[in-house]
Amino acid sequence: MSRRDRSSGRSGIGDLSDPALISTLTTWLGASGASELEISTKDGHTLKIVLAPDASPVERREEAQDVTSLVPEGRAVKAPLAGVFRDRHPAGSDASPLAGEGRALEAGDIAGFVEVGPILVPVIAPETAVVAGVHVRAGELIGFGDPVLTMEHAQ
Amino acid sequence: MDASFEPGRKTGHPFLSVLIANRGEIAVRIERACKELGLRAIRVASEADRAGAAAPGEGGPLSIGPSAPTRSYLNHAAILLAARVTGAEAIHPGYGFLSENAEFAEAVERAGLVFVGPPASAIRIMGDKIAAKRAMMAAGVPCVPGPGEPLPDNIDAVRATAEAIGYPVIVKAAGGGGGRGMRVVRDGADIADAVVITREEARRAFGKPELYVEKFLEHPRHVEFQVLCDNHGNAVWVGHRDCSVQRRHQKVVEEAPAPGIAPELAERIGARCAEACRQIGYRGVGTFEFLYEHGEFYFIEMNTRLQVEHPVTEATAGVDLVHEQLRSAQGDVLDTRRFRGEAQGHAFECRINAEDPTTFVAAPGRISAVRFPSGPGIRVDTHISAGYRVSPYYDSLIAKLIVHAPTRDEAIRRMQVALSETRIEGISTNLPLHERILADPDFMQGCVDIHHLEKRLREEAGVKA
Numbered sequence: 001m002s003r004r005d006r007s008s009g010r011s012g013i014g015d016l017s018d019p020a021l022i023s024t025l026t027t028w029l030g031a032s033g034a035s036e037l038e039i040s041t042k043d044g045h046t047l048k049i050v051l052a053p054d055a056s057p058v059e060r061r062e063e064a065q066d067v068t069s070l071v072p073e074g075r076a077v078k079a080p081l082a083g084v085f086r087d088r089h090p091a092g093s094d095a096s097p098l099a100g101e102g103r104a105l106e107a108g109d110i111a112g113f114v115e116v117g118p119i120l121v122p123v124i125a126p127e128t129a130v131v132a133g134v135h136v137r138a139g140e141l142i143g144f145g146d147p148v149l150t151m152e153h154a155q
Numbered sequence: 156m157d158a159s160f161e162p163g164r165k166t167g168h169p170f171l172s173v174l175i176a177n178r179g180e181i182a183v184r185i186e187r188a189c190k191e192l193g194l195r196a197i198r199v200a201s202e203a204d205r206a207g208a209a210a211p212g213e214g215g216p217l218s219i220g221p222s223a224p225t226r227s228y229l230n231h232a233a234i235l236l237a238a239r240v241t242g243a244e245a246i247h248p249g250y251g252f253l254s255e256n257a258e259f260a261e262a263v264e265r266a267g268l269v270f271v272g273p274p275a276s277a278i279r280i281m282g283d284k285i286a287a288k289r290a291m292m293a294a295g296v297p298c299v300p301g302p303g304e305p306l307p308d309n310i311d312a313v314r315a316t317a318e319a320i321g322y323p324v325i326v327k328a329a330g331g332g333g334g335r336g337m338r339v340v341r342d343g344a345d346i347a348d349a350v351v352i353t354r355e356e357a358r359r360a361f362g363k364p365e366l367y368v369e370k371f372l373e374h375p376r377h378v379e380f381q382v383l384c385d386n387h388g389n390a391v392w393v394g395h396r397d398c399s400v401q402r403r404h405q406k407v408v409e410e411a412p413a414p415g416i417a418p419e420l421a422e423r424i425g426a427r428c429a430e431a432c433r434q435i436g437y438r439g440v441g442t443f444e445f446l447y448e449h450g451e452f453y454f455i456e457m458n459t460r461l462q463v464e465h466p467v468t469e470a471t472a473g474v475d476l477v478h479e480q481l482r483s484a485q486g487d488v489l490d491t492r493r494f495r496g497e498a499q500g501h502a503f504e505c506r507i508n509a510e511d512p513t514t515f516v517a518a519p520g521r522i523s524a525v526r527f528p529s530g531p532g533i534r535v536d537t538h539i540s541a542g543y544r545v546s547p548y549y550d551s552l553i554a555k556l557i558v559h560a561p562t563r564d565e566a567i568r569r570m571q572v573a574l575s576e577t578r579i580e581g582i583s584t585n586l587p588l589h590e591r592i593l594a595d596p597d598f599m600q601g602c603v604d605i606h607h608l609e610k611r612l613r614e615e616a617g618v619k620a
Contacts, residue, residue, distance in 0.1 A: 081233070081236060082199075082217050082218060082219050082236060082237050082240055083236070083240045084240060116236050116239055116240045117239050117240070140212060141211045141212055141217065141240065141241070142211070143200075143205060143211055143216075143217045143219065144218045144219055144220050144221070144227075144233070145202045145205075145218050145221070146210075146218060
């Protein structure tokens with residue numbers, strides 16, 4: 001009996017126009033609590049999926065409660081799904097983290113990424129504020145809802 | 156032809172890491188088995204279960220989603236993503252949640268991982284009542300007598316069918332359920348009236364006049380057979396259990412072996428269960444559930460997973476069922492000679508639930524103090540400790556207390572003492588119910604039927620009122 005080669009199933013993401021792939025990614029996106037994802041391949045193809053707003057009001061309410069329970073001061077920005085935290089785009093040329101302590105971010109800015117295989121899901125700043133603390137190191141495994149950073153309004 | 160090439164049979168292959176897609180006591184149980192076999196166990200959790208635990212990098216579980224099970228433990232994508240990010244090579248589903256979900260089993264295999272359980276094809280057959288009954292009959296497993304098809308309009312033909320089954324029979328609306336649209340007939344003189352009335356009811360209540368008839372069992376016991384299979388066509392039964400002490404179809408106390416079953420009969424039924432497994436290309440552990448009355452077995456369903464009550468079989472058959480499950484998923488050959496179906500001593504399991512002992516309403520909350528019994532022949536499978544918060548999101552099972560002793564009487568005594576030593580404070584539990592059951596003369600004598608506990612509870616309520 002030969003051991004099955006699993007590496008083939010794990011390398012690359014395949015045809016970005018494949019409806020099955022888009023469907024799977026949309027499910028993952030819904031599961032992650034994030035609202036959009038964007039994938040770029042080395043050969044220049046890009047796939048962007050954006051969930052319709054208000055698709056899951058119940059989930060939003062749940063998250064709002066959890067934020068207050070986890071981080072009492074400031075506003076926690078939480079991981080949208082389980083994965084490896086990246087403080088900058090792996091293929092980008094940023095010399096410093098996207099959200100270092102003391103950095104001012106605007107609502108909608110990308111504060112980092114959670115990486116699962118070929119997928120990078122952005123961690124989005126929910127409001128315009130200053131990064132008061134970063135709770136995970138680049139390359140660290142984080143779970144859904146784990147606080148990534150805390151933001152505070154500048155005095 | 157080698158049985159491993161039958162259609163639908165997966166081959167299984169070696170792995171070194173297992174993601175446990177479950178929670179509570181069974182996740183602890185599986186993690187322990189993985190470690191004993193030198194496998195890396197990867198725990199995942201919902202946000203509610205994750206709260207207060209160590210970080211994933213420090214041995215804590217990885218949070219995979221919000222507290223609602225549909226978004227965590229039942230979320231295929233979240234679990235597969237977690238497997239990918241943690242480098243898991245296999246997924247153990249435990250019981251409940253995704254353990255009997257054929258689509259999930261398929262998705263796991265499609266992702267190049269091993270599903271620790273049977274092939275999706277076997278889960279599918281057993282998940283369909285008609286297909287399951289057909290498969291069982293093909294393997295010679297006894298089923299509840301009845302034609303398994305709608306009754307004809309001709310009353311003489313109906314009478315012939317009922318007589319062939321033997322009275323009492325039950326006439327049921329095919330579209331019915333929940334106790335409605337059914338009528339027990341004890342005598343041939345009543346069958347014609349019963350059919351006319353039930354058919355009219357069925358037409359009005361369910362919009363479907365189809366009826367069927369099968370043998371009515373008045374006081375059955377719930378007796379089940381544990382099977383164990385590998386990927387190479389080997390299958391064996393490893394013991395039977397009695398799970399008749401139930402409330403609203405939920406098992407409360409289980410024991411192994413089921414008392415009063417003739418060894419030759421058990422051997423015959425067990426061998427047929429094993430044969431059914433070979434025929435459907437089964438892999439891993441599984442349970443055939445039967446109703447047992449007047450010395451006859453009637454198949455109800457097969458559970459294609461590990462059972463909550465598996466420890467009583469482990470105690471009396473000298474087998475670690477989770478080890479066996481993991482080994483069969485790795486493609487190991489099962490040495491069937493190790494299992495003879497003979498029980499060593501007697502074992503009981505009490506399911507300890509966080510619930511009100513009289514109303515049975517779930518009682519979540521924070522546990523302030525815990526003390527479990529210890530000593531020879533005592534096993535406690537649990538995930539709780541002092542300070543643990545019982546979540547309202549999940550099943551109320553917080554611990555399983557299992558005892559093993561040379562005889563049934565000694566095992567009862569051992570359980571009585573063990574229960575008296577158990578303390579769980581801060582929340583309500585069903586410990587008082589267990590103490591009453593273990594002191595019930597009928598239970599102590601053995602062989603109570605599936606209605607016994609509810610009848611006893613009604614009597615107690617009547618006395619109080």
